[in-house]
Amino acid sequence: MSAMRNDLLKTVDRIFDEHCPKTVRASAEAGAWPAALWAALEEVGLDRAVLPEDAGGPGLDFEDAMFALRRSAYHAAPLPLAETLVAGRLLAAAGIAVPQGALTLAPVHAHDRFDFMQSATGVLLSGRAQRVPWGHVCTHAVVAGELGGKAVLGLVATAGAARGVEKNLAGEPRTLLEFAAAPLLACAPLAHAAARLYAEGALARSVQMAGALERTLEYSLQYANERVQFGRPIAKFQAIQHMLAQLAGQVAAASAAADAAVESSVAAPDEFAVAVAKSRTGEAAGKGAEIAHQVHGAMGYTREHNLHYSTRRLWSWRDEFGNETHWQSRLGRSIAAQGADALWPMLSRL
Amino acid sequence: MHEFRFDPVPMPEAAQALRGEVRAFIAQEVAQGAFTPSRNSWSSFDADFSRKCGARGYIGMRWPKQYGGHERSALERYVVTEEMLAGGAPVGAHWIADRQSGNQILRYGSERAKRTILPKIAAGECFFSIGMSEPDSGSDLAAVRTRASKVDGGWSISGTKVWTSGAHQTHYLIALARTAPKEEDRHAGMTQFIVDLAQPGVSVRPIYNLYGGHDFNEVVFDGYFVPDDMVMGEPGMGWKLVTGELAFERSGPDRFLSTYQLLIESIRAVGTEPDARAANEIGRLVAHLATLRRMSISVAGMLERGEQPAVEAALVKDIGTAFEREIPETFRHLLATEPTLGEGTSYAELLGMTILRAPGFTIRGGTREILRGMIARGLGLR
Numbered sequence: 034m035s036a037m038r039n040d041l042l043k044t045v046d047r048i049f050d051e052h053c054p055k056t057v058r059a060s061a062e063a064g065a066w067p068a069a070l071w072a073a074l075e076e077v078g079l080d081r082a083v084l085p086e087d088a089g090g091p092g093l094d095f096e097d098a099m100f101a102l103r104r105s106a107y108h109a110a111p112l113p114l115a116e117t118l119v120a121g122r123l124l125a126a127a128g129i130a131v132p133q134g135a136l137t138l139a140p141v142h143a144h145d146r147f148d149f150m151q152s153a154t155g156v157l158l159s160g161r162a163q164r165v166p167w168g169h170v171c172t173h174a175v176v177a178g179e180l181g182g183k184a185v186l187g188l189v190a191t192a193g194a195a196r197g198v199e200k201n202l203a204g205e206p207r208t209l210l211e212f213a214a215a216p217l218l219a220c221a222p223l224a225h226a227a228a229r230l231y232a233e234g235a236l237a238r239s240v241q242m243a244g245a246l247e248r249t250l251e252y253s254l255q256y257a258n259e260r261v262q263f264g265r266p267i268a269k270f271q272a273i274q275h276m277l278a279q280l281a282g283q284v285a286a287a288s289a290a291a292d293a294a295v296e297s298s299v300a301a302p303d304e305f306a307v308a309v310a311k312s313r314t315g316e317a318a319g320k321g322a323e324i325a326h327q328v329h330g331a332m333g334y335t336r337e338h339n340l341h342y343s344t345r346r347l348w349s350w351r352d353e354f355g356n357e358t359h360w361q362s363r364l365g366r367s368i369a370a371q372g373a374d375a376l377w378p379m380l381s382r383l
Numbered sequence: 384m385h386e387f388r389f390d391p392v393p394m395p396e397a398a399q400a401l402r403g404e405v406r407a408f409i410a411q412e413v414a415q416g417a418f419t420p421s422r423n424s425w426s427s428f429d430a431d432f433s434r435k436c437g438a439r440g441y442i443g444m445r446w447p448k449q450y451g452g453h454e455r456s457a458l459e460r461y462v463v464t465e466e467m468l469a470g471g472a473p474v475g476a477h478w479i480a481d482r483q484s485g486n487q488i489l490r491y492g493s494e495r496a497k498r499t500i501l502p503k504i505a506a507g508e509c510f511f512s513i514g515m516s517e518p519d520s521g522s523d524l525a526a527v528r529t530r531a532s533k534v535d536g537g538w539s540i541s542g543t544k545v546w547t548s549g550a551h552q553t554h555y556l557i558a559l560a561r562t563a564p565k566e567e568d569r570h571a572g573m574t575q576f577i578v579d580l581a582q583p584g585v586s587v588r589p590i591y592n593l594y595g596g597h598d599f600n601e602v603v604f605d606g607y608f609v610p611d612d613m614v615m616g617e618p619g620m621g622w623k624l625v626t627g628e629l630a631f632e633r634s635g636p637d638r639f640l641s642t643y644q645l646l647i648e649s650i651r652a653v654g655t656e657p658d659a660r661a662a663n664e665i666g667r668l669v670a671h672l673a674t675l676r677r678m679s680i681s682v683a684g685m686l687e688r689g690e691q692p693a694v695e696a697a698l699v700k701d702i703g704t705a706f707e708r709e710i711p712e713t714f715r716h717l718l719a720t721e722p723t724l725g726e727g728t729s730y731a732e733l734l735g736m737t738i739l740r741a742p743g744f745t746i747r748g749g750t751r752e753i754l755r756g757m758i759a760r761g762l763g764l765r
Contacts, residue, residue, distance in 0.1 A: 254763070254764070257764065258763075268764045271756070274756065274765065275755040275756075278698075278701070278755035278756075281387060281698065281761075281762055282702045282758070285387045285389060285678065285698055286671075286675075286678065288387075289389045289674050289677045289678045290670070290673070290677070292391060292677075293391070293674070293677045305673075308666070308670070309673045312666060312667060313670045313671065316667070316670075360666065360670075361662070361663045361665075361666030362659060362662040362666055363662075364662075364666030364669055365657060365663055365664065365666030368650065368666070369650060369654065369656065369657045369661070370655050370656070372650075372651070373647045373648070376647065376669070377469045377647075380669075380676060381466075381469075381676075383673065383676075383677070
């Protein structure tokens with residue numbers, strides 16, 4: 034780990050240790066905005082971590098920004114940091130100024146589409162988007178679609194657009210937003226804007242799953258070493274050791290897949306690497322969470338233990354921005370279309 | 384707790400240039416009919432092909448030039464090995480010598496061993512087998528009973544090794560033998576020896592595998608004489624040496640590409656417009672493969688930096704060999720082909736051959752249970 038990365042780790046972990054205790058996670062699930070935690074992130078510029086310095090960013094490279102995101106997921110921070118980072122990156126790519134505060138993204142469902150319409154006063158947005166992360170909490174949403182047959186990215190105020198709030202399994206709000214000729218605050222062309230938004234989201238969720246899996250392994254090791262049955266810590270039983278070895282394998286694979294996708298997506302998401310990452314981390318999330326709970330026994334099934342803050346996120350994130358089937362099928366179709374002999378050149382390119 | 388970090392390793396430009404070179408060489412060999420690329424790459428013995436690899440500098444790549452090596456990086460070697468495997472090249476003859484035996488000799492062999500053996504390995508003219516397992520000593524390697532007693536000018540070995548792949552075709556093996564009686568520390572008192580299979584006192588008998596193939600052998604030593612300068616390291620160091628040798632054996636691309644040819648031929652058989660299920664399964668396997676490759680390259684980077692990534696290697700092998708076994712199991716559903724006994728010249732035979740070889744993938748080079756024990760130790764659980 035580089036010295037700079039190590040400093041970043043210390044800074045980020047200090048913020049989460051201080052401002053993201055269990056009480057904050059619990060109250061966020063009840064609907065309270067963790068204002069102190071968000072303010073602490075803003076203070077060091079982590080909400081703008083992906084922006085270049087001349088656009089108000091803190092001067093981190095993309096890999097560092099994604100590392101910070103991974104740590105936020107490790108700490109199960111109940112905030113739209115991933116969404117704010119992705120939104121900022123999209124706005125910067127489209128040359129639109131990034132507003133203050135937490136940002137969200139829409140549409141995030143493969144079948145939702147917005148209508149963009151040019152009017153005398155500007156571009157108007159209409160349509161519904163389901164399960165927009167923190168859609169009623171963030172004051173602005175970055176939206177993608179087509180205007181006159183060209184891919185565009187826009188920025189819209191969310192005030193008055195919320196039509197209902199659901200929660201994902203981790204208790205993170207997912208809002209139905211509906212716009213009826215809402216004026217965009219800004220709109221600019223961006224190649225494949227909607228697909229790019231979706232891929233950026235998938236990349237961010239992959240990174241978050243890698244972070245949550247890392248925590249899940251740590252909880253499991255700690256519990257197995259502490260829990261005594263039949264006169265010894267359960268970590269001493271070969272059956273448990275092999276389960277934990279398999280969990281470590283899932284965590285390491287998820288981590289490697291997410292890292293590879295981040296490295297190949299510095300300028301823009303690399304379709305192949307993101308598909309690999311979302312597929313692999315999603316699979317690891319399911320298998321990893323299963324092992325972690327089995328190791329924890331009944332204790333891990335309680336509200337009291339912290340494991341659920343990580344595993345409920347894994348069970349949510351693996352289905353957001355495309356589940357494993359979505360990305361695997363895209364990958365599989367693309368490989369088959371290019372022919373078997375194109376596979377190795379594609380793999381060895383990375 | 385041990386932190387498993389599979390950090391990124393940038394491929395140096397020299398390695399990428401080498402990739403193109405190796406790929407062109409393989410394509411040319413295939414075009415000239417030197418081999419058909421749908422066989423078991425690193426289990427296919429082809430001495431002619433190994434000599435060509437030697438002549439091109441693809442064996443002993445990391446070794447010093449004075450011993451016939453080419454002083455290239457671990458990543459350059461990685462690129463050559465993965466291109467050979469992906470191309471289905473018959474690299475089995477020199478594989479063990481290049482992957483592990485040569486490295487052991489370089490680190491622990493006498494000057495004479497290094498001078499006489501390494502240049503021949505690098506030239507693709509000298510092949511090795513592994514002399515670890517015995518009838519009563521498989522996963523529990525410390526239970527070896529083959530014994531070496533000190534005699535004038537050397538050692539006299541008696542005992543039996545089994546599962547000795549290729550010993551009927553190779554020139555040497557490195558044998559692990561007990562040189563002192565078992566003490567409280569059961570890892571003490573063992574020594575590795577270089578055994579020249581052409582000398583008297585050692586005999587090789589075939590053990591046919593489940594489909595009738597001849598790969599395994601039983602190797603019996605009856606007062607076999609090894610000169611002192613064919614001892615590896617100091618007598619009694621054997622356990623340390625053998626565990627180091629196993630690390631070379633575990634992390635490479637041969638631990639997840641054994642069934643790559645079946646993957647390729649299956650994708651070809653599925654065709655360019657897969658149905659939903661086939662697309663999903665192909666995508667899943669490729670996602671696993673891309674991830675494994677990344678982890679394996681990362682281990683090559685650790686070796687390059689002089690680290691000893693034994694636990695990371697065990698992890699890659701555990702996941703990688705499970706992946707190898709998933710390929711036939713996945714495509715037998717998708718393509719509804721009845722697997723056929725044969726040499727692998729048709730798709731049905733390739734599938735059949737792979738199903739029959741699959742049990743070996745998670746056993747050879749350390750069973751998955753042994754590997755998981757090592758990973759657990761790395762996690763601080765043992």
